[in-house]
Amino acid sequence: MTRLADAIQRAAETAVEQNAAGWMLAVVTAVHLDGTADVDTGRGPVLAVxxxxxxxxxxxxxxxxxxxxxxxxxxxGALATEPDPA
Incomplete structure (x- = not known):
């Protein structure tokens, strides 16, 4: 019975994570002329944001x-960066 409960728990967590609004930090990897950019997040790359x-x-x-x-x-928007010490 615990395997079923664990599977239900994982499915619920996945559904909430996929359907929740939120924010994260990313790095721009490419910029396109159509007003989008590709980014690399902690979850992996995301194209045309x-x-x-x-x-x-x-x-x-x-x-x-x-x-x-x-x-x-x-x-x-971009995050502030520290000035180059050189």
Whole structure:
């Protein structure tokens, strides 16, 4: 009976994780001319994520990425970086 309970628990956790809104940190890996960029997250790469108008991302930027329950992704903006000590 515990195997069934464990399977139900895993299925419930997966469903909640996939359908929940949230945010995470990512690194821009490529920028496209159509207003999207590819990012690499802790969960793996995500292709063609929209970014906000008026901001020009560059490969290597550390960004905040928001997700919603419908599975849409949005790059919210770049994180501040420390100045180069050289």
């Amino acid at each position: 929209r970014y906000l108008r008026g901001w020009n991302p560059a490969a290597g930027d550390h960004v905040m990425v928001a997700t919603n329950a419908a599975g849409n992704w949005l790059i919210v």
